[in-house]
Amino acid sequence: MASGGLQLLGFVMAFLGWIGIIISTAMPQWKMASYAGDNIVTAQALYEGLWMSCAMQSTGQIQCKVYDSLLKLEGSLQATRALMVASILLGLVGMFVAVTGMKCMKCMEDDQVKKMRMAVFGGVIFIISGLAALVATSWYGNRVARAFYDPFTPVNTRFEFGSALFIGWAASSLAILGGSFLCCSCPRRETSYPPTRGYPKNASSTGKDYV
Numbered sequence: 001m002a003s004g005g006l007q008l009l010g011f012v013m014a015f016l017g018w019i020g021i022i023i024s025t026a027m028p029q030w031k032m033a034s035y036a037g038d039n040i041v042t043a044q045a046l047y048e049g050l051w052m053s054c055a056m057q058s059t060g061q062i063q064c065k066v067y068d069s070l071l072k073l074e075g076s077l078q079a080t081r082a083l084m085v086a087s088i089l090l091g092l093v094g095m096f097v098a099v100t101g102m103k104c105m106k107c108m109e110d111d112q113v114k115k116m117r118m119a120v121f122g123g124v125i126f127i128i129s130g131l132a133a134l135v136a137t138s139w140y141g142n143r144v145a146r147a148f149y150d151p152f153t154p155v156n157t158r159f160e161f162g163s164a165l166f167i168g169w170a171a172s173s174l175a176i177l178g179g180s181f182l183c184c185s186c187p188r189r190e191t192s193y194p195p196t197r198g199y200p201k202n203a204s205s206t207g208k209d210y211v
Contacts, residue, residue, distance in 0.1 A: 004103045006181055006184055007102060007103060007119055007181070007182060007184075008102070009178075009181055010123065010177075010178045010179065010180070010181025010182040010184070011098055011099075011102060011122075011178065011182060012178070013174050013175075013177055013178030013181065014091075014094065014095075014098070014123070014126040014130075014174065014175050014177075014178025014179050014181075014182065015095060015178070016171075016174055016178075017091075017126075017130060017171045017172065017173070017174030017175030017176075017177075017178055018088070018091035018092070018094075018095065018126070018129065018171075018175060019171070020167055020168070020170060020171025020174065021084065021087050021088055021091060021129070021130075021133045021168065021171045021172065021175065022088055023164075023167060023171070024084070024133070024137070024164045024165075024167040024168035024171055025050060025084040025085070025088065025168075026051075027049060027162075027163065027164035027167070028047045028048065028049035028051070028052050028053065028054045028064060028164070029047045029049065029162035029163045029164045030047075030048060030049045030050060030140060030162045030164045030165060031047070031048050031140075031144045031159040031160065031161065031162045031165075032045055032046065032047045032048075032159060032160060032161075032162045033045065033046045033157060033158060033159045033160065047162060048159070048162075049162075049164060050077065050080060050081050050084065051066060051067065051081075052064045052065060052066045052067060053065055053067070076139070076140075076143060079136075079139075080136045080139060080140050083132050083133070083135060083136035083139075084132075084133060084136050084168075086132050087129045087130070087132040087133040087136070087172075088129075090125055090126075090128055090129035090132065091125075091126060091129040091175065093125055094122045094123075094124075094125030094126040094128075094129055094179070095122070095126075096122075097118055097121055097122035097125060098118070098119055098122025098123060098125075098126065098182055099122075100115075100118045100119075100122070101115050101116060101117065101118030101119030101120070101121070101122055102119060103115075103119075119182050120182065120183050122179075122182055123178075123179040123180065123181070123182025123183040124179065124183060125179070126175050126176070126178055126179030126182065127175070127176050127179035127180065127183070129175055129179075130171075130172040130173070130174070130175030130176035130179060131172070131176065133168055133171065133172035133175065134168075134169070134172035134173070134176070136168070137165050137168035137169055137172065138169075140165065141161055141165050144159055144160070144161060144165075145161075147159065148160065
């Protein structure tokens with residue numbers, strides 16, 4: 001029962017991490033800049049994400065523009081996109097595989113060893129998914145930090161970490177931790193001992209055995 005609870009907890013954590021990775025990928029707040037200039041009255045902040053850039057007006061309205069061409073984007077941004085999409089797809093596969101191996105499901109009840117191995121395999125996929133998202137968000141955050149401390153970057157165009165990065169870091173950590181819990185349901189090898197041989201009972205000796 002304890003392993004079943006740990007397995008369920010791992011699946012829930014990995015699933016929540018996968019949802020967080022999707023939210024982080026779709027959000028435009030991967031980096032944000034609050035700048036002071038001549039147009040501070042018309043725009044308060046500028047956000048940039050993987051798919052679009054947005055400007056928030058002083059009235060609270062947000063205007064977003066999707067990136068025009070894929071070929072015009074930086075190679076690092078394209079790689080970050082690819083890693084996040086791969087993380088989402090891997091998480092989807094891991095979810096279906098892990099559900100098949102859950103003890104609370106009726107699939108593959110005849111072979112419990114294969115059933116637990118499916119849960120472990122799903123946990124490994126979740127770990128890879130979380131690592132892909134962690135690499136993507138950390139790589140993007142490193143680029144933002146390097147540009148921020150670059151003395152050649154204008155002060156009014158420096159960007160800081162956006163909320164999508166923090167969500168991505170938390171979500172990838174959940175996916176990795178949940179996948180690790182799923183891997184803890186790995187079936188243990190049982191040591192096989194030779195069957196004990198029963199000793200025949202001594203026949204009760206009677207007087208008829210002797211001549």
